[in-house]
Amino acid sequence: MIELRRIFYVDDNPRDTELALTALKKNNLANDVVTAEDGEDALDYLYMRGKYASRPPGNPAVMLLDLKMPRVDGLEVLRQVKSDPHLRSIPVVVMTSSREEQDLIRSYELGVNAYVVKPLSFSEFLEAIKQIGAFWGVINEPPPGTAHN
Numbered sequence: 001m002i003e004l005r006r007i008f009y010v011d012d013n014p015r016d017t018e019l020a021l022t023a024l025k026k027n028n029l030a031n032d033v034v035t036a037e038d039g040e041d042a043l044d045y046l047y048m049r050g051k052y053a054s055r056p057p058g059n060p061a062v063m064l065l066d067l068k069m070p071r072v073d074g075l076e077v078l079r080q081v082k083s084d085p086h087l088r089s090i091p092v093v094v095m096t097s098s099r100e101e102q103d104l105i106r107s108y109e110l111g112v113n114a115y116v117v118k119p120l121s122f123s124e125f126l127e128a129i130k131q132i133g134a135f136w137g138v139i140n141e142p143p144p145g146t147a148h149n
Helices: 014-026 039-046 074-083 101-109 122-139
Strands: 007-010 033-036 062-065 092-096 114-117
Touching: 007 014, 007 039, 014 033, 014 122, 033 039, 039 074, 062 074, 062 122, 074 092, 074 101, 092 101, 092 122, 101 114, 114 122
Parallel strands: 007 033, 007 062, 062 092, 092 114
Antiparallel strands: none
8 A cells, every 4th residue: 555645835825825735636646735835834844843843743755845935935945954864855846936047056956856837827737736746745755764754
């Protein structure tokens, strides 16, 4: 039996979050999806702080991360995740509307696993989320010894 692992979606745009959740549900991905509204909220979740202090242990199967967010931006979240030995094995897929070359270059310098520019059409967005969720949430095999509950 395949263990379904959590997908972590971080975006300050409630509409994009709603679309992503709809896309995952519509495509029958039964993985639990946890959302965060900005980078600070994401770091609190990952480090089990504040309102997430009693969340179930373990890292998500994948983190879908927006770059342009208030309080703590996505690049800073990525930097912290990839520099922490307990978090660095989490695959991070940047999902952003930014086509700025510096964001792309910096993301890869910090260790991002994939960089996806958010499609403008609803159907393309649904398809992108479906493919990302299926690959990272179901197909991808995490390294041995990593807790992806």
